[in-house]
Amino acid sequence: xxxxxxxxxxxxxxxxxxxxxxxxxxxxxxxxxxxxxxxxxxxxxxxxxxxxxxxxxxxxxxxxxxxxxxxxxxxxxxxxxxxxxxxxxxxxxxxxxxxxxxxxxxxxxxxxxxxxxxxxxxxxxxxxxxxxxxxxxxxxxxxxxxxxxxxxxxxxxxxxxxxxxxxxxxxxxxxxxxxxxxxxxxxxxxxxxxxxxxxxxxxxxxx
Amino acid sequence: xxxxxxxxxxxxxxxxxxxxxxxxxxxxxxxxxxxxxxxxxxxxxxxxxxxxxxxxxxxxxxxxxxxxxxxxxxxxxxxxxxxxxxxxxxxxxxxxxxxxxxxxxxxxxxxxxxxxxxxxxxxxxxxxxxxxxxxxxxxxxxxxxxxxxxxxxxxxxxxxxxxxxxxxxxxxxxxxxxxxxxxxxxxxxxxxxxxxxxxxxxxxxxx
DNA sequence: CCAAAGTTGGAATTGACATTCCAATGACGG
DNA sequence: CCGTCATTGGAATGTCAATTCCAACTTTGG
Numbered sequence: 331x332x333x334x335x336x337x338x339x340x341x342x343x344x345x346x347x348x349x350x351x352x353x354x355x356x357x358x359x360x361x362x363x364x365x366x367x368x369x370x371x372x373x374x375x376x377x378x379x380x381x382x383x384x385x386x387x388x389x390x391x392x393x394x395x396x397x398x399x400x401x402x403x404x405x406x407x408x409x410x411x412x413x414x415x416x417x418x419x420x421x422x423x424x425x426x427x428x429x430x431x432x433x434x435x436x437x438x439x440x441x442x443x444x445x446x447x448x449x450x451x452x453x454x455x456x457x458x459x460x461x462x463x464x465x466x467x468x469x470x471x472x473x474x475x476x477x478x479x480x481x482x483x484x485x486x487x488x489x490x491x492x493x494x495x496x497x498x499x500x501x502x503x504x505x506x507x508x509x510x511x512x513x514x515x516x517x518x519x520x521x522x523x524x525x526x527x528x529x530x531x532x533x534x535x536x537x
Numbered sequence: 538x539x540x541x542x543x544x545x546x547x548x549x550x551x552x553x554x555x556x557x558x559x560x561x562x563x564x565x566x567x568x569x570x571x572x573x574x575x576x577x578x579x580x581x582x583x584x585x586x587x588x589x590x591x592x593x594x595x596x597x598x599x600x601x602x603x604x605x606x607x608x609x610x611x612x613x614x615x616x617x618x619x620x621x622x623x624x625x626x627x628x629x630x631x632x633x634x635x636x637x638x639x640x641x642x643x644x645x646x647x648x649x650x651x652x653x654x655x656x657x658x659x660x661x662x663x664x665x666x667x668x669x670x671x672x673x674x675x676x677x678x679x680x681x682x683x684x685x686x687x688x689x690x691x692x693x694x695x696x697x698x699x700x701x702x703x704x705x706x707x708x709x710x711x712x713x714x715x716x717x718x719x720x721x722x723x724x725x726x727x728x729x730x731x732x733x734x735x736x737x738x739x740x741x742x743x744x
Numbered sequence: 745c746c747a748a749a750g751t752t753g754g755a756a757t758t759g760a761c762a763t764t765c766c767a768a769t770g771a772c773g774g
Numbered sequence: 775c776c777g778t779c780a781t782t783g784g785a786a787t788g789t790c791a792a793t794t795c796c797a798a799c800t801t802t803g804g
Contacts, residue, residue, distance in 0.1 A: 549750060590752065
């Protein structure tokens with residue numbers, strides 16, 4: 331558990347492209363089947379690469395998993411970017427959460443959260459993965475807290491509200507709600523969970 | 538996906554005992570390493586049984602996983618029993634949730650929820666497991682809703698409160714909070730998540 | 745006590761899977 | 775233009791998992 335990749339290997343155009351295709355393919359497969367449920371041969375076939383390419387770019391499967399965690403975090407944050415930077419009103423919070431619920435419905439409530447699923451699977455068995463997941467959740471929680479903090483700074487949210495705790499609570503509601511919805515194949519639990527927490531945040535509004 | 542075990546096999550004393558030991562051992566291992574991360578040989582060694590015993594009592598690994606899900610659900614509900622039947626006050630809810638938080642701290646925040654972890658791993662890949670998990674969450678959520686319903690019947694909780702939704706929200710907060718705590722190795726997220734939802738429930742108190 | 749059925753041990757089978765190796769090809773800087 | 779290093783293919787290796795088989799032993803009901 332030290333520095334494993336001190337020297338960034340030189341990548342040519344083709345290399346970068348191949349590496350990216352492997353990560354994306356692995357991310358997709360691992361989203362549906364889990365990291366343990368996704369084999370290197372699976373990824374080889376789906377990405378159209380040879381085993382040596384995967385080991386060339388990632389060292390071993392654990393390295394690939396770490397890259398997938400980072401990739402999913404980047405992808406999620408990028409995808410939600412416009413909204414994520416303006417979570418400074420109750421309406422913005424609701425809209426942002428609603429979109430995830432609609433997205434879940436659109437896929438029949440299969441698959442939970444890309445990050446959450448990996449977290450549940452790897453938190454206890456892979457310490458470097460856990461470190462990556464801590465960072466992932468932090469990167470995701472930060473915009474929520476920032477938005478709430480802006481509301482507080484503008485005097486819209488009570489000064490006694492613990493914005494960090496509220497942000498954590500909302501993130502937890504999202505994760506737990508997604509899990510229940512995934513199991514029940516209905517986004518209802520997700521919507522009820524986030525709604526409850528946002529209502530609670532709303533109760534801290536000044537006025 | 539139909540009735541797979543129509544005929545209950547006759548079990549002798551030794552049989553029941555062996556079966557039970559296998560389930561308990563498997564449950565313990567799967568709690569720490571996941572279902573996919575726990576091999577039959579692992580279970581054989583830990584429980585001191587031969588392969589034929591496992592296959593004799595459970596048919597295949599999936600059958601064992603189903604048995605583990607039921608076992609964990611029973612164990613959890615039995616363990617929480619006294620409290621679970623009297624979740625009809627804000628204080629009782631807080632105390633009940635606190636115990637889980639203390640329990641989590643006691644194990645260094647390793648391992649999340651026995652049910653939740655299996656749910657995340659199996660919801661999309663094993664339909665019969667998913668069915669068992671739906672039942673597990675229902676059995677767990679029910680006492681919460683019942684307690685809230687009693688509060689409402691006694692006029693302590695506003696008649697406009699949706700007790701089913703609140704119960705789901707609390708369960709989601711527990712699951713999501715546990716996951717974040719497991720990743721961060723600190724029960725803080727769990728405590729903040731359940732606290733927020735219980736505060737929200739409290740806001741529905743009459744008077 | 746006897747037969748049917750439950751219980752157990754241990755070996756054998758079959759198939760994946762992670763990883764390594766080696767050899768060939770191609771890009772790119774000096 | 776050449777050598778170095780990135781890139782790729784494909785086979786080989788060794789391990790380990792899930793499951794099956796069969797043979798022996800034990801319990802139980804009549």
